[in-house]
Amino acid sequence: MATLRDVAQAAGVSPATASRALSAPDSVSSGRRFKVLEAAQRLGYQPNRSAQALASGRNRHLGLVLPDLANPYFATIAKGVQLEARESSNAVLVADTDEDPRREHDVVRELQTRVDGVVLCSPRMPEEQILECAARGPLVLVNREIEGIPSVTFDVASGMRQTLLHLRALDHRTIAYVGGPETSWSDRHRRRGLDSVAGITVIDLGPHRPVHAGGFAAADLALETGATAVVCFNDLVALGVVSRLQSRGVAIPSGMNVVGFDNIPGSTYVTPALTTVAVPLQRAGREAAMLLDPSLSPADAAPAQLRLDVELIIRESTAPLTPAP
Amino acid sequence: MATLRDVAQAAGVSPATASRALSAPDSVSSGRRFKVLEAAQRLGYQPNRSAQALASGRNRHLGLVLPDLANPYFATIAKGVQLEARESSNAVLVADTDEDPRREHDVVRELQTRVDGVVLCSPRMPEEQILECAARGPLVLVNREIEGIPSVTFDVASGMRQTLLHLRALDHRTIAYVGGPETSWSDRHRRRGLDSVAGITVIDLGPHRPVHAGGFAAADLALETGATAVVCFNDLVALGVVSRLQSRGVAIPSGMNVVGFDNIPGSTYVTPALTTVAVPLQRAGREAAMLLDPSLSPADAAPAQLRLDVELIIRESTAPLTPAP
DNA sequence: GTGAAAGCGCTAACAT
DNA sequence: ATGTTAGCGCTTTCAC
Numbered sequence: 001m002a003t004l005r006d007v008a009q010a011a012g013v014s015p016a017t018a019s020r021a022l023s024a025p026d027s028v029s030s031g032r033r034f035k036v037l038e039a040a041q042r043l044g045y046q047p048n049r050s051a052q053a054l055a056s057g058r059n060r061h062l063g064l065v066l067p068d069l070a071n072p073y074f075a076t077i078a079k080g081v082q083l084e085a086r087e088s089s090n091a092v093l094v095a096d097t098d099e100d101p102r103r104e105h106d107v108v109r110e111l112q113t114r115v116d117g118v119v120l121c122s123p124r125m126p127e128e129q130i131l132e133c134a135a136r137g138p139l140v141l142v143n144r145e146i147e148g149i150p151s152v153t154f155d156v157a158s159g160m161r162q163t164l165l166h167l168r169a170l171d172h173r174t175i176a177y178v179g180g181p182e183t184s185w186s187d188r189h190r191r192r193g194l195d196s197v198a199g200i201t202v203i204d205l206g207p208h209r210p211v212h213a214g215g216f217a218a219a220d221l222a223l224e225t226g227a228t229a230v231v232c233f234n235d236l237v238a239l240g241v242v243s244r245l246q247s248r249g250v251a252i253p254s255g256m257n258v259v260g261f262d263n264i265p266g267s268t269y270v271t272p273a274l275t276t277v278a279v280p281l282q283r284a285g286r287e288a289a290m291l292l293d294p295s296l297s298p299a300d301a302a303p304a305q306l307r308l309d310v311e312l313i314i315r316e317s318t319a320p321l322t323p324a325p
Numbered sequence: 326m327a328t329l330r331d332v333a334q335a336a337g338v339s340p341a342t343a344s345r346a347l348s349a350p351d352s353v354s355s356g357r358r359f360k361v362l363e364a365a366q367r368l369g370y371q372p373n374r375s376a377q378a379l380a381s382g383r384n385r386h387l388g389l390v391l392p393d394l395a396n397p398y399f400a401t402i403a404k405g406v407q408l409e410a411r412e413s414s415n416a417v418l419v420a421d422t423d424e425d426p427r428r429e430h431d432v433v434r435e436l437q438t439r440v441d442g443v444v445l446c447s448p449r450m451p452e453e454q455i456l457e458c459a460a461r462g463p464l465v466l467v468n469r470e471i472e473g474i475p476s477v478t479f480d481v482a483s484g485m486r487q488t489l490l491h492l493r494a495l496d497h498r499t500i501a502y503v504g505g506p507e508t509s510w511s512d513r514h515r516r517r518g519l520d521s522v523a524g525i526t527v528i529d530l531g532p533h534r535p536v537h538a539g540g541f542a543a544a545d546l547a548l549e550t551g552a553t554a555v556v557c558f559n560d561l562v563a564l565g566v567v568s569r570l571q572s573r574g575v576a577i578p579s580g581m582n583v584v585g586f587d588n589i590p591g592s593t594y595v596t597p598a599l600t601t602v603a604v605p606l607q608r609a610g611r612e613a614a615m616l617l618d619p620s621l622s623p624a625d626a627a628p629a630q631l632r633l634d635v636e637l638i639i640r641e642s643t644a645p646l647t648p649a650p
Numbered sequence: 651g652t653g654a655a656a657g658c659g660c661t662a663a664c665a666t
Numbered sequence: 667a668t669g670t671t672a673g674c675g676c677t678t679t680c681a682c
Contacts, residue, residue, distance in 0.1 A: 051675030053375035376659035
């Protein structure tokens with residue numbers, strides 16, 4: 001394998017010049033630059049990443065920690081991180097914590113020994129642990145906000161408000177909300193939108209596991225309340241609600257309206273297709289990765305806290321309460 | 326940040342001994358080992374990965390290349406790779422190719438500059454390009470076999486045979502097969518199982534895109550043939566077939582049976598739950614990562630070609646053709 | 651703009 | 667079992 005020395009020698013310049021020709025082309029006269037590039041090409045030169053990293057103190061590796069790679073929500077964020085990473089010639093180290101918040105802390109620390117910065121999607125890790133991790137190296141939060149740490153979140157309160165306005169316009173007056181994990185930033189902020197619309201009564205069905213199975217129990221509760229629509233913490237839960245309602249013989253939307261959150265791919269595949277709040281997951285991943293780029297964030301600036309807009313997508317699972325005659 | 330020298334000094338030993346105490350404990354007397362470990366602990370020593378990598382020539386990084394992270398099929402494989410990597414104290418660099426086979430080659434090569442070995446899930450990259458990549462460094466294929474390259478695949482022909490036997494037992498005599506991409510190893514091998522069961526006529530519906538949308542067109546074709554059951558290349562397609570049939574008013578399983586492949590999580594969420602062939606995706610990821618461990622594979626041995634067993638999971642989308650009276 | 655030289659922090663012969 | 671020594675391949679002052 002050809003080294004930089006070989007290239008320099010072949011080009012008749014010093015290793016320093018060869019290095020510069022490759023990484024800071026403008027600081028080398030065009031003649032020599034050309035010779036170096038040509039030699040590198042000819043010898044099939046591939047820089048040794050480890051040596052670069054050791055000498056420069058930077059890896060060009062980004063870390064990404066998330067609860068579950070097989071969850072389309074997180075997978076989509078991961079795609080966004082990848083996309084941005086590739087454009088800034090970084091690589092992404094992904095670590096899945098298997099939904100175990102206790103494991104997250106160790107995973108982050110382990111990753112921090114290997115990367116220049118970490119994107120952390122951790123709905124449940126205790127705040128003080130996150131602060132501790134942030135002290136060890138650059139870190140950006142996704143879907144959660146902590147004072148003093150850069151983050152990318154979604155304006156879910158607005159999403160909730162849009163949802164309620166939509167349902168009210170369809171003549172619904174009593175709706176049920178299937179909550180997510182109690183400790184989640186994301187659920188707290190959805191709830192902030194719950195009382196933002198006059199003329200709608202919201203029945204709180206309490207916290208539920210944010211997965212398909214969580215929707216089963218919730219569906220039965222919803223039916224009991226007399227609500228005409230059920231709004232769910234996320235699409236996975238909403239899908240569970242739909243399944244359960246259908247198997248109990250309740251038609252959607254005629255017997256009950258259902259709204260999800262997130263707009264994961266599965267929300268369009270189900271029948272009826274789910275009305276849901278689209279959150280720009282991939283964009284969030286990109287933005288998070290960008291916030292990690294040191295050249296873009298002067299160290300003295302306040303940590304950026306992005307709040308991305310969301311949009312209600314109306315599909316088949318919501319309809320006027322009483323259809324026109 | 327404390328370095329190994331600092332630790333050595335604090336423990337009153339040479340850097341070499343300190344290094345050994347940490348990485349090959351048995352080669353150091355227990356007294357000194359203890360002192361080193363204690364000093365490391367006290368100073369909060371964290372080895373510098375770049376330096377280790379440069380000196381040893383190994384990164385403890387594994388690469389994983391796949392078409393689409395948001396596809397549950399690949400996401401599950403990724404989880405398996407992660408699991409095994411963690412146990413062997415490796416980290417995983419994931420690269421998504423956005424389903425673009427032309428991009429795969431570059432992505433793999435880029436990754437190979439950063440990792441000790443690559444797990445490649447690439448249904449469509451041309452064989453010669455894969456061979457070229459394999460020549461550059463350790464590489465294991467998943468869900469594809471190429472002579473001379475270690476791989477982990479599934480016995481999908483057996484899965485197909487199990488499916489046909491099941492359908493025959495339910496009195497089906499004519500079934501339709503919705504194929505996947507023509508060039509895919511995986512589709513070729515499914516087809517090998519197609520003629521393995523006597524007494525069943527299989528109508529080939531031709532290649533389809535292996536996603537939900539692909540199932541729509543296929544559903545209409547299937548209806549036209551008079552088949553009583555449709556077997557699909559994968560669950561995503563099967564889900565599409567189900568959607569389309571239902572929206573055309575065909576009940577499942579009474580009007581048509583549907584079988585998928587892969588047993589992705591979504592296959593249980595749909596109504597009716599999908600009969601499908603479960604393939605051990607996570608296990609495949611693990612095995613692939615293990616094959617990459619140099620300590621387990623003597624360089625002179627023939628490349629391992631694992632073929633994992635699959636199992637038909639019978640759910641609600643298949644039923645006897647003519648129910649008992 | 652260019653080169654010489656000094657490391658980055660660690661591992662692995664080699665010698666003892 | 668331990669220490670000495672030499673790099674691994676690159677980046678980056680510093681002087682010119």
